[in-house]
Each structure stands twice: as structure tokens, then as C-alpha cells.
Amino acid sequence: MALKRDDSLWKGILESVCDDFLRFMFAEAENLFDFQREFEFLDKELEELFPSDEGQAPKFVDKLVKVYTQQGKEEWILIHIEVQGYRDTDFARRMFTYFYRILDKHGKPVTSIAVFTDSNPNYHPTEYSYEFLGTRNLFSFNTYKIIEQDEALLLGNENPFAIVVLTTLLAIQKKKLDDENLYALKFSLARRLLSRQLPRKKVSDLLTFLQYYVRFADPAYSVKFEESIASLSDKSATMGIQEMIIDRARKEGLQKGIEQGLETAKTSIVKNLILAMTVSDSQIAAIAEVPVAFVKEIRQKLGK
Secondary structure (H helix, E strand, O other): OOOEEOOOHHHHHHHHOHHHHHHHHOOOHHHHEOOOOOOEEOHHHHHHHOOHHHOOOOOOEEEEEEEEEOOOOOOEEEEEEEEEOOOOOOHHHHHHHHHHHHHHHHOOOEEEEEEEOOOOOOOOOOEEEEEEOOEEEEEEOEEEEHHHOOHHHHHOOOOOHHHHHHHHHHHHHOOOOOHHHHHHHHHHHHHHHHOOOOOHHHHHHHHHHHHHHEEOOOHHHHHHHHHHHHHHOOHHHHHHHHHHHHHHHHHHHHHHHHHHOHHHHHHHHHHHHHHHOOOOHHHHHHHHOOOHHHHHHHHHHHOO
16 A cells, blocks of 8 residues: 655754754764754755756755854854655765855855655765866765664664654555554554653654654544544644644645635635544634535535
8 A cells, every 4th residue: 555655744844853853963963063052944045056947856855054063152054954755866966066055155164964765775875976187076975864774773762853764764664554554653653752751842743744744545544643642642742733734724725726716725625624633613614714514515525
């Protein structure tokens, strides 16, 4: 059974657990970075440095992070993170292009990290080399291939980013699972996460990633999983998931509305909420700004 995964969630989770990500990737992180200062995410600037209309391969997820160091209050570096989910023969050159454009603009130390989430064990670029008429260049970058990781070691790792890696491993290695077995594995990860003493916002964001990165084929299992999480934690810990669903339902519906009209948008929002959430018809009606009868009619058509 093919399972859907939502790669766009990587962009948000990298911001939510950026401190844990850096500790996960760099053994000397505590001595290198000033975690008391907020990170600055320069994604818009990254898009300007590397416009999508240059004919390059489509990007998966990339982040540019401004991080202050322990050397002083005005000392900072830039960390370029690229999450790559498919084989791209031009990937290493693209990493080099990012690097020199970032370095040229800011004149600050830059490090590059590639996280590979694909399922191809033979795909793992680590450097870009160039040679022409006596001119040579070798650019190496940090890499982390998720499919190569030891699941047992990750389960014993207290760093919250390990949950992100384990969730991605689930997507890569367990594609033939049925919904019941997938539910059992996801619930086990959720229980492990909720047993840790982590900030509520971070728990909520990690649960969102776990819930929606790999989706169940049957929406009923999404409901079952959400109810199971609620039984393990207080209500506020799962609010981030519901807020995300509502926001996504609205955005998807509004996009359809632009293309097909307001009625289609509201129908889409209601359908998304019925399939994804365990809320009453009156709550859905309030969120979508439609009559309760409209919600009931759609629910009846969906057989829910």
C-alpha cells in the first residue's frame, strides 16, 4: 500500500527544532553556537540569491539560518540546510552555487548541510569538483543520509530531532505497511515523545510532523491516532495539530476558490475538516463560515 508523505512539513520542523538539529549535527554545538539568541531564518533572501526561474531542478526544502556564535554578541555565521528527497545529478553543483552566492553577499563564515530523505542507497553526493585548463576547485559539504541510520540508536537518542529522523525512516522503509501497523508504529513514537520533558510548543510541532508526514490511506486512522494522542496528553499539547489542519484546510479551499469560485472553496474546506478532524458539525460550520445544514449535506455525501 503506497503511503503519502508531506515533504513540505520539513520546512516548518527545521524552524521548530533548529537548536536540536544543530546539536544533533555538531558534537561541539554547545561550544560553537549561542543558543540564548534567537535564530534568524533568511528563506526569502535565499530565494532571491537562487531564483527558481534559472532552469535548475526543483528544490525540495532549503533553509538559510543566521546563528550567533559564542565568540561575541555580533559574531554570527550562516548555515545553509538543504533537504533532498529525490535523486538529482546536479545537486552537488547546486549546493556549491548556494555556497558561493551566500558567501559573496555576506562575507561571513558559511557551512552547508544536506539531509537526504530519499530511498536510494546508492545516492549520496558529498562534494562538487571542477577542473578546467589548470583551474581546480573542490567543494565538500556536510551530509546526513537518513536511510543509512541505525533505528535502535535513534530510539535511544534523547535529542528531539531523532523523532524527525525516525518519522522519515518510517516513510522510507515501511511503505508496504497497512494502516493498522503504521498506526502502531506512529503511536509508539508519539508515546516516546510525550514521555519526555520538552517545551509544549516543540511537542506540538513534533506531533504535527509525526501525524502528517506519513498519512494513513484511511482517514479514520487519522482520527484514531489523534484521539490516542489526546488520551496520552493534555488537550493543549495537541492544539498545534488542529490549528495546522484548520489553516491548511482554509488555504487549500481558498486556492480552489481562486480557481473555481467561493462555493467550491467552502465545500473544499468543509470536506478537508470532516476527513481530518474529530469536531462537530457546528464547529466546522463556524470555521468554514457556512450553515450547519451545508456541513451535514457534505458529510452525508462523504458517508461520514
